[in-house]
Every structure is written in structure tokens, then in C-alpha cells.
Amino acid sequence: MLILQVEGMTEALSVRRGRILKHVVEEYVITAQPVSSDVLVRKYVPSVSTATVRNELAALEEFGYLTHPHTSAGRVPSDLGYRYYVEWLMADVGLTETDERLISHQFHQVEFDIGEWIHLAASVLSARVQNPVMISPPVSSVSRLRRIDFVRIGIGVVLVVAMLRSGTIKQQVVRLHDDVSSEALTRLANEWNELLVGRSADELRDAAALSELPDVADAAVRMLDEADRQSVAGSGDVHVAGLSYIAAQPEFVTGDRFQPLVEALEQHIIPNALLGPLLASTGTYVAIGQEHPFDQLSGCSVVLARYGRPGEMLGVVGVIGPTRLPYWRAVPMVGYIARLLDRLIEETYLT
Amino acid sequence: MLILQVEGMTEALSVRRGRILKHVVEEYVITAQPVSSDVLVRKYVPSVSTATVRNELAALEEFGYLTHPHTSAGRVPSDLGYRYYVEWLMADVGLTETDERLISHQFHQVEFDIGEWIHLAASVLSARVQNPVMISPPVSSVSRLRRIDFVRIGIGVVLVVAMLRSGTIKQQVVRLHDDVSSEALTRLANEWNELLVGRSADELRDAAALSELPDVADAAVRMLDEADRQSVAGSGDVHVAGLSYIAAQPEFVTGDRFQPLVEALEQHIIPNALLGPLLASTGTYVAIGQEHPFDQLSGCSVVLARYGRPGEMLGVVGVIGPTRLPYWRAVPMVGYIARLLDRLIEETYLT
């Protein structure tokens, strides 16, 4: 877990206060209703009276972990309260063995294809967390060639298909001034596949200029450049699933709350903006309420983790939802899916 | 335009009634407010009095083209009213020349790649119609091979990359019991690329069984099978854009209205369910309100058109939104985008 510096959280809570805060968070996440001293006593701590609980609640509010919608309402966790919960109180449950086996099985059912895995991972994750999920495809810091192919598809029209080390496939049609023969293209492809595999765009540029078909070769280099550019700008085609879950959330019944969220998801700004720090760091990143840099998304929390192999290829998997997020599910699940993707990629593409 | 049989629409309207219905539809689509006789007179037909207009409105209601939320409210078009509008009243404006050139220019800016085109088409279309857009990628009725490649990526692990005539690229990793050499794979690929291009899965099956590497060849055949299966089941990966527009629509302020819509879009049920009839028919398909077969989507309209080349590869492009849809924009735009994609595909992939 990536521990953020959060001011005001130095105070360590007594065991009972911690338990009560935990129960408030979990109850509120489930019911979406302010939690009263009454239900806390009935459901969680029957050994004490409501008055005692009220005293503890007042203290927790004093410290800033809880708030009050109004006098005669129960308590609601503040951002700081959620943060304390995630940092100290959340039972790191993980998944049951059968669950793990079930999910793993699903993945091995599917074609060996990064795109398919991302789809599946997104749908599994969003179903478990009951919130929208985004997964960006893995990108290499520097794209390296694994395999290239040139196909003549018309007079002076050539399709370049490059497979990168990351498993991504790029394709582009090039229009030439003069026609070229299929044979020349095959020769070029063979040459590159024998000699230049594993090279980056920069390393290929010179070879391209000297090659038999500079126009075509140049297009290939530009494709790799493009792939690098995308990975930096993070403009990759992030996959989103489970959007419909937020429509069911009470905090989004009013349209103006969730238009910005849908927009942010459609424009892929979340993983892209956080790609940099995330790729550098390890572990799971949790941003609660105002902690993340997106002020359009106030009242939303984000749980993100990177996957892939540092220095080779990295992607981001994450959950977004209201601050009232089931962190105890989201955090382990995001971590689990990230490690699962790690393994799949390792097994398949990096051997 | 695909004219549906709609009962009760036999009555041809007088010129003035038609004009008034047209104005009611357009005014209501823009303002989302019931239209009163007063604003009709002020904005559109100042030559007559409100009383006259009220008589006409009452007649239109009699015929079933309009309704009344309540006594002291203005008129709202019924599904039948929209239908009459689309069939008879809508000015088939088309796009201005500059618009066409602008859009065409945008498309020629972009990489020659079906995926990119679909993304761009979706974003252009949704921006113009201000409603969500879905585009299914083109699928062939029978997938035919254009190019195939076998790459050894590990011990006994082979990546099969097949490019289909439709421009789609399929990839799959195959695990073999025994290792194979890169040379054998290259031989196989060369052989296929020389002899078997343009073949379907069925036509390849025998050749695969007889080939040097039956396991690998078999995987390739299965990939083509899979592609065919997808095109039939319509489970293709439909691209959706502009979802955030509906959040702004007044009919979707309450979450329960749009959860089913988001769900339907996420699961791609609309283009998939209508794929069959659409691929068989030509022109633009407009389903208003209850006319389409999706009862989760009551109160929604759909404008769809197919694109591609019959017998070769076909896809679907469409707009969805509340019945209060700007048909006069949606219908020509969907048609224009479909024809644009036609041309791009024709130019690039079917030469």
C-alpha cells in the first residue's frame, strides 16, 4: 500500500474507537445511510450502551474522522475517516481460494490475447467491486519490435503490421508514389525479422533510411514512434467497464453528479494523468475524495495499481466510485487482478 | 429510409397541420418543454391566432400525433408524431459542403486503420448529434485470410497473427507439446501466404491437417472460425462514444431511467440484436420509442445504418437517445458517416 502523507492523522485511536470507526465506515458503505449510535450497538457492539457509543462518536468527530449531515442524523465518515480505515482498520482479506481458482480458470478459458484479458479483467473486477473499472493496455516505455510484416494490398498501397514486444499489434496503411512488388516487401520483412528484432524506433531509423524501400521502412519506424508517444502521453485506449453500476449509486441519482464522471471515464483522463507516478511506484494507490488531482471528480475515490514488468511494459488497472467505496473489496481485488495480469503477460509475452 | 408499417398513420395532414406538427416536434426537441399554442404563434405562425392553433393542436391530438401531460400543459409529440415527422415533415438537410470537407479532412488526417476510423467516426457523430453513438466494427459473413504469420515466442509457444480481408487482425498464442523452429514456422507462413490467401476457415481445414505443423495450422483455422462465430453472434466489440451527453438530458436526470440505457450500451445489445435485419436491408433504420424490440429502453429512439460492402464485410453505425432526438440531424449524419466509412473501406481494404 502506498501510504500518503495525510495531515491530522497522527492520533492513534484506542482499540474501541478504531472498531467503532471501522463499523461506521463499513455500515455506511453498505447502507449509504448515516450511521446512528443505535444501529452500531445493535449490530456490532452490544456490550455497551448507545450513550457510550455516542461519546466515542463525538470524539471521532472531534479528530475529524466523522461528520454530521445535521444534528439529528447519524455519522458519516469524512475523507480522513476513510483514509484511516484504509490505512489501519481494513482487514486485508484477500480472496478465498475458490474465488482465486474460479477467476484464474476464467482467464485460462480465454484466447491468449491481451485485449481479451483486459476485457475479462475489467468485467470480473467491476462485477466484484460493483463499481466502474478502467484498465489501460500495457505500453512499453520504449517500444521494441518483435515481428514485422509488409503486405501489398493495392497499387502502391502497403499495409505495415508490427507486433511489439509488449504484445500490442500496430497496423498502418502506407501510400507510395510508386508501386512495389510483394517480393521486395517480403525480402524487407525477412531482413528485418532476422536482423532487427528487439530494436527501438531510434535504433531502426538508420537501417530504415538505408533499406531497399525507405518509404515503407520509414512508416514502420513512425509506427514505433507513435507507440512511444502514446505511452508517454498516456493517450492509450483505456477500457472501461461497469459504468452502469454508478447509475445505481444513490450519490449519482442526480445527473449533474455523474456527468463529469462519465466524461472523465470516456476521455480516459484518470489513468492517463496518474500514469506517470503510478508507473514509477509499486503497490496499490488509493485516492480518497479530494486526495486525487481531479476536481471535477470531487466525492469520488480511485483505487489504482500498475501491472506488467518495469522497464518492459506497464499498464494500469483501477476502480473508481463514490468515496463510499467498498475499499475492503476494491483494494485486494485491484491488487489481485494486477498480479494476475502480471503473470499472464510474463507467461505469454516475456518468455 | 426504411419505412416501417405503422398503423394509424394513413391520415395525410393538411399543409398547415403538418407545419404545426413539425414546429411542435422541433421546438420540443430543442427545449424539452411542452409546447404551447402561444409560443407556436409567436415563433412560427404569427399569421393566425392562438385559438386557431389550439384547434389544430386538438385535431393533431385526435389523430394521435400529440399528447398532453396534463390539462394546463402544452403539447408533446407522441411516438406516432415523431414517426410522421421523420417520414414526411423532416427537411432532409444533409450537411453543408464545408462540414463535409471538414469531416473528410479529419479522416484523412488519421492513420489508416479501421479501429481509428471507428473511434473518430463515433466522436464526430456523437458531437454533432449530441447523443451517444455506437459503431460495431465491420465483420465478414465469412472471414477470409489476407495474411498470416507465425511467431515463435518461447519454447513450444507460438503466436499466430492473422489479418483478415476485412482488415481485422486476430492474434492467439498456441502452446505446443513439442518445440518448433522459427524456420519451420516461417516456411509454413510463406506457404500459406502464397497459396491460401483468400480462403475461408472451411477451405483451410484440409490444408491445415496435411501441413507440416498441424497444431499451429489448426489454431489458425480456429481463429477464423472464431471470427465467423463472432460475426454471427454479433458479439463484436462495439465502440461507444458520447455517453456523457445523455447525463445532460432532462429525461435522464433520474438514475433509474438511464441505468438500463448504459447497461444496454455496455453489453452492445442494440447493434447486435439488430445486426441481422440491418445487414439484410439498405438505408437508414429509425426506431422511435416503442418501435424497437428493447423494452428496457422504452422512451428511447435509435437511428442505425449499416456500412461496408454487402457480401464482403459489414458493420453498423448508430445513434441512441431519448425519443426527443434531433432526427433532422441524426438521420442525415448517420447516413453520411456510413457512406464515409463505405468509401474509406473501399479505398483501403477492398482494392
Next chain:
DNA sequence: ATTAGCACTCTCGGCCTTACAGTGCTAACC
């Protein structure tokens, strides 16, 4: 066929009232 005039109907916003949920405080208790 058109129109002025007017009664009629229904909604919407504001305001008040009541019920009630839940707290905060105080004083007693162990």
C-alpha cells in the same frame, strides 16, 4: 373558418405543521 373572451384545470412553489430520528447533556451509578 377564424377569433376573442373567459371559465376551468392542473401544476408548482412556498409555507406551515406534525412526526420522528438521533444527538448532546446532565446527573446518577459502579
Next chain:
DNA sequence: GGTTAGCACTGTAAGGCCGAGAGTGCTAAT
């Protein structure tokens, strides 16, 4: 000192009422 019963206090939510306003439908006149 921590815990608890009791109770006053406060803010919300739901229902009812009222007046204003919007827009129609009808009738009778042109």
C-alpha cells in the same frame, strides 16, 4: 474515571394547504 439512563433539543422529511400562473377547451361572435 468510565458508563449509563433519562430527557430536552434540533433538524429533516412528509403531508396538507394555498395562491399564482400557465394553458387549455369551449362558446359565441365575426
